[in-house]
Amino acid sequence: MHPELTDNIARRNRTNGRFRYLVIAGSVITVVPIFLIVGNLAIKGYRQINLAFFTKPAPDTFQAMMAAASGEIIPGGIANGLTGSLLMVLLASFIAIPLGLMTGIFVYENGTRRYARFIRSLTEILQGVPSIILGIIAYLWVVKNITRGYSALAGSVSLAIMMLPLIIRSTEETMRMIPIAIREAAFALGTPYYKMIYKILIPVSFSGLATGVLLALSRILGETAPLMLTALGSPAVSFDVTRPVSAVPLLIWDFYNDPNMVSLVWSASLFLMFFVLSMNLLARSVASKHKYI
Amino acid sequence: MNNTPQSENVLEIRDLFIAYEPGRYAVKDVSAHVRRNSITAIMGPSGCGKSTLLRAMNRMHELYPNIETKGDILLDGQSIFSMSVIELRRKVGMVFQRPNPFPNMTIYENVVAGFSLNDIRLKKSQRDDIVENALRNVALWDEVKESLYRKGTFLSGGQQQRLCVARAIAFNPEVLLLDEPTSALDPIATSKIEDLLGELKKKYTLVLVTHNMSQAARISDDSMFMYLGELVESGHTNTLFTTPKDPRTEAYLTGKFG
Numbered sequence: 001m002h003p004e005l006t007d008n009i010a011r012r013n014r015t016n017g018r019f020r021y022l023v024i025a026g027s028v029i030t031v032v033p034i035f036l037i038v039g040n041l042a043i044k045g046y047r048q049i050n051l052a053f054f055t056k057p058a059p060d061t062f063q064a065m066m067a068a069a070s071g072e073i074i075p076g077g078i079a080n081g082l083t084g085s086l087l088m089v090l091l092a093s094f095i096a097i098p099l100g101l102m103t104g105i106f107v108y109e110n111g112t113r114r115y116a117r118f119i120r121s122l123t124e125i126l127q128g129v130p131s132i133i134l135g136i137i138a139y140l141w142v143v144k145n146i147t148r149g150y151s152a153l154a155g156s157v158s159l160a161i162m163m164l165p166l167i168i169r170s171t172e173e174t175m176r177m178i179p180i181a182i183r184e185a186a187f188a189l190g191t192p193y194y195k196m197i198y199k200i201l202i203p204v205s206f207s208g209l210a211t212g213v214l215l216a217l218s219r220i221l222g223e224t225a226p227l228m229l230t231a232l233g234s235p236a237v238s239f240d241v242t243r244p245v246s247a248v249p250l251l252i253w254d255f256y257n258d259p260n261m262v263s264l265v266w267s268a269s270l271f272l273m274f275f276v277l278s279m280n281l282l283a284r285s286v287a288s289k290h291k292y293i
Numbered sequence: 294m295n296n297t298p299q300s301e302n303v304l305e306i307r308d309l310f311i312a313y314e315p316g317r318y319a320v321k322d323v324s325a326h327v328r329r330n331s332i333t334a335i336m337g338p339s340g341c342g343k344s345t346l347l348r349a350m351n352r353m354h355e356l357y358p359n360i361e362t363k364g365d366i367l368l369d370g371q372s373i374f375s376m377s378v379i380e381l382r383r384k385v386g387m388v389f390q391r392p393n394p395f396p397n398m399t400i401y402e403n404v405v406a407g408f409s410l411n412d413i414r415l416k417k418s419q420r421d422d423i424v425e426n427a428l429r430n431v432a433l434w435d436e437v438k439e440s441l442y443r444k445g446t447f448l449s450g451g452q453q454q455r456l457c458v459a460r461a462i463a464f465n466p467e468v469l470l471l472d473e474p475t476s477a478l479d480p481i482a483t484s485k486i487e488d489l490l491g492e493l494k495k496k497y498t499l500v501l502v503t504h505n506m507s508q509a510a511r512i513s514d515d516s517m518f519m520y521l522g523e524l525v526e527s528g529h530t531n532t533l534f535t536t537p538k539d540p541r542t543e544a545y546l547t548g549k550f551g
Contacts, residue, residue, distance in 0.1 A: 181393035185457070188353060188389075189464070190382035191410040199410055203397040292396035292446070 041273060045266030053077035053267060057237055058251055064260040074261060078268050080237045084152065084245035088231060089217060091156035091241065096163035097213055103164070104171025105197060111172075120172070127165040134158045135226025143230060150244040155231030159223060163216040170212025174205040207290040214283035218276045224249040248272050300370070302326040303468055303498045304350060309364035311345055313357060319345040321522040323364075327468070327515070332490060332499045334513035334530065336506060338550060342522040347470050347502045351385035352378055368467070379411065385468045386461035391477045392453030394445030394460070401441040403456055404428060407464045427459040430496075431489055451482025455489065462497065469493065471501045475508065487512050506546060510534050518542045 052075065059067075059076030067074045103119065110116040138158035147153055178201060186196040202209065224247075227233075232244040233254060246254075252268045255261040304327035311320040320342045327333045335343040348354040350366060352373060366373045373381050394403045404424045408415055415423070424441070428434040433455045437448070445456050454474060461469055471490070475483040490499055490512055503509050509516055510530060517527040518539075526533060526542045537543040544550060 179391075179393065181389055181391055182395065184353065184356070184387075184389060185393045185395065185460075186406075186410060187356060188351065188382055188387035189407040189410055189460070190379040192379065195410055195412070200395060200397070204395070206397070292444075 038273070041266055041270040044263070045268075045270035048073055048077075048263055048267035049271065053271075054082065055079055058235060058246070058254065058264070059261070060235070061258055061260055064258065064264075068260050068263075074264055078248060078251050078264075078271065080234060080246045081248040081251035081268070083237050083239065084155075084231065084234065084250070085221065085247040087152050087239055087241065087245060088155045088159055088227075088247060089221060091152065092159035092163055092220060093213070093217065095156065095160035096167060096216070099160075100164050100167025100216075101171055101202075101209065104168040105175065105201065107168065108172045108175040119168075123165045123168045126161070127169070130225075131158075131162060131223055132225040132229070134161045135229035137161065138226060139229045147242045149242075150230060150232035152231055152238075152241045152243065152245040155227050155245070155247070156241070158226035158230050159220040162220050162223060162226070166216040166219060167212050170215070171205075171209055174208025174212065175201055177208070178204055204292050207287045207292070210290070211283045211287040214279055214286065218279035218283070221276050221279065222249055222272060224253055228253070248275075301328055303329045303369060304500070305367040305370075306346075306350075307365045307367065309346070309349065309366065310362070311342070311349055311354060312361040313345075314359065315361065318522050320349070323519075323524040325517055325524055325527050327498060327500055329498050330494055330496075331514040332494050332501060332512055333515040333517065334509035335500065335502045335517045335519060336504075336509050336545070337519035337525075338545065339504075341519040343502045343517075343519045344472055346519065347472055347500060348387075350468070350470055350500060351382050351387055353382075353387060383407070383411075383464050384466050385470060386464060386466040387470045388454070388457050388461050388472065388474050390473045392450055392457050394448075394453050394456050396444065396446045398445060399442045400437050400445045400448070400456060403445040404459050404463050406460055423463050427463040428456075430462060430493065431455040431459045432485070432492075433459060449482070451478050451485055454478060454482070454486060458486075458489065458493075462493070466497065468498045468500065471499060473502050473504060476504060483508075518545060520545070 050073075054077055056076040057080035058078065059074055063076065064074045103123075107116045107120050107123075135158045138154045138161070142154035142157050143150055182200060182204060183196060186200045191200070227247050227250050231247060231250065233246045233250045234244045235246070238245050248268060249272065252265055252272070255264040255268060306323055306325045306327075309320055309323045310318055312318045323346060335347060337343045345354055349362065350373070354360055354362070355378075362374070368376070368381070368384060373385075394400075395406055398406060401420075401424055402409065404427050405415070405420050408420075408423075425434060425438075428437065433452060436452060437456075440447075445453065448456060454477075458469075458474075475486050478486065487508065490501070493499060494514075501509075501513065513530045515528065516530045516533045518525045518533065518537075518541075520541050526537060526539045533542065534546060537546060
């Protein structure tokens with residue numbers, strides 16, 4: 001071998017080694033903050049988490065002050081936020097899942113048509129719209145014109161708009177993975193078009209669709225900004241969609257603004273974090289369990 | 294099937310032109326016939342229009358947008374273009390190049406998929422009969438009777454392809470179209486499918502697109518040779534292989550191109 005070539009190899013090996021350490025260091029730097037966050041939340045928040053935390057609404061300032069002064073745990077919990085979040089997420093799913101699935105299927109089926117391409121780019125733009133602006137839109141549409149006041153419905157609409165692009169994208173991308181041969185097999189059996197969609201396309205891509213929906217849900221669960229302009233928050237447990245309701249992230253913001261309730265911030269954050277995390281894990285297990293393509 | 298006396302020809306193709314784009318014909322002026330209870334092989338080099346011709350026989354070619362079709366195909370004397378697609382595809386089943394059982398369905402569900410996808414409700418006992426019959430007809434019953442409720446995709450490639458044949462014949466069609474059904478299979482699975490086709494022609498009429506000339510020679514009764522969208526020559530397989538009339542057929546059969 002030419003002597004210069006052997007030199008080259010030694011140098012290459014050194015560069016290789018250095019680069020490896022760089023990559024490892026990078027990954028450590030990324031992972032450490034995640035553990036720090038979870039650890040911090042757990043240490044500061046676990047004390048408040050008991051049965052009452054889930055069943056009682058948020059305390060008022062006075063109760064919290066008394067408890068904080070005597071060093072006890074703060075009474076009350078996040079029940080009003082939990083029910084509000086649940087109500088709005090359900091309602092938002094009700095709006096966004098059918099709409100998103102249908103739009104996604106339409107875009108997939110007509111991928112090359114101008115109108116479908118237009119929808120696809122609109123979806124991409126919608127995904128980039130800051131969530132507070134979606135809150136303002138829902139405020140204009142619903143708070144001003146439909147419920148004539150802050151309401152759970154308005155909150156749901158803003159969340160539904162946030163879910164839409166995520167569901168449309170994941171639907172289109174999942175369906176794209178279905179081999180054409182599967183569609184042809186259905187058509188060759190004389191299957192009508194609509195039946196091919198709901199008996200073949202949707203079941204075959206079920207895991208992908210469910211993953212998309214779950215990820216969209218976990219995304220909106222933590223959304224705060226649009227809710228400030230729409231659902232506003234409420235100290236009591238309420239299931240009336242025309243009235244203001246609270247939500248877990250809204251409560252975190254409320255707790256933060258009250259110096260007596262700081263320890264509840266940690267507990268509520270810990271809970272929200274775990275909830276979103278388990279949603280993601282669920283999405284993962286669904287994705288692997290019903291995987292056909 | 295009806296009891297009226299049937300002519301020997303199941304399918305009559307008359308002056309058929311098919312264009313994917315205006316003016317660019319994939320099938321040019323093809324006229325031919327397919328005899329009842331026979332295997333007709335369509336041969337030809339890649340891109341000669343043989344798959345398009347096959348797909349036209351149950352109007353699967355219409356899945357492409359902007360397709361243009363002229364001429365006619367008669368099934369038992371009736372134009373397929375005047376039938377409803379759904380009715381036509383029940384009479385003319387299809388098996389594809391790659392095995393494509395529905396991945397969300399069990400073996401059992403796959404066989405009766407043609408019924409469930411068309412909302413034809415059957416009693417459990419009827420369904421059981423159809424499944425057993427169809428699977429016996431494709432010589433798959435003994436291999437899968439213990440695992441009818443497992444997903445069809447868990448079978449081997451050859452078994453999957455036989456499952457797809459079972460799915461297509463569960464409707465008891467008149468004609469079965471096969472688009473290179475063995476090109477994705479190994480030699481053993483291929484020979485099993487070939488044996489199966491020989492059995493199936495007793496009940497059905499088979500039209501087979503194949504790349505494989507020896508396969509056409511082995512199992513077909515009639516052959517068509519297509520080149521650049523035209524039907525160059527058709528007739529009994531023995532005649533076509535031994536004494537081709539057209540120099541292009543001879544050139545293809547002797548491996549000069551293709």
